[in-house]
Amino acid sequence: MMDLDQLYREYFTSVYRYIFSMCKDSLLAEEITQETFFRALKKLDSFRGEASARVWLCQIAKNIYFSYLNKNNRLCEFKFDESDNLVDESVESAILSKEQSAELRAAIHALEEPYKEVFMLRVYADLSFSDIGTLFGKSDGWARVTYHRSRLKIMDSLEVLK
Incomplete structure (x- = not known):
């Protein structure tokens, strides 16, 4: 118990x-x-x-x-504040100014599911890949790949904005 x-x-x-x-x-x-x-x-x-x-x-x-x-008939809007602490240093290093912070917020918000949720579970809830996989009824390998792809999508989006 x-x-x-x-x-x-x-x-x-x-x-x-x-x-x-x-x-x-x-x-x-x-x-x-x-x-x-x-x-x-x-x-x-x-x-x-x-x-x-x-x-x-x-x-x-x-x-x-x-x-x-x-x-409450409200839409879920993901917001990112530059004071948030990201676990992944490659994404964290992208936050150099308020403008880049806004770009990062937009890139994360633009992610489709399940990429956005997997990213948030990993970064904000600090869940392991095994736990994320279990939550989605998938393997930890699926969670790793999905997280990695979400990071790539964010970085690609930030590169396009440059």
Whole structure:
């Protein structure tokens, strides 16, 4: 049996960062993250462990966020702020000025699915390729290739803008 307090301590930041990367609203991200752990508490006994706890929590959070968007008839708009911390240094090195930051934001926003979500899960939620693959019902190799392709698409888009 998993301990919700331990889950909360270990994964709060990952879930919060993942949702914040999508909505760029700290209050909404906090609210959805809290709701995620509340729902996880109610479903803790049904967690089968087929995916890691982080993947399970991010999936709950994503479902809550999309339900929120549907309920409020809002479109999901991915925003990127130059203060965001990217894990990948080749992309991070592209952020040299506000203009380049805006270009990077546009390049990430222009990614089609699943590239955008895989990129966000890897960079913002810090999920492993194995966890991302599990989340999509695919292999970790698929997640690696999809992430790599998303990075290439971002870099290609930035090259075209030069």
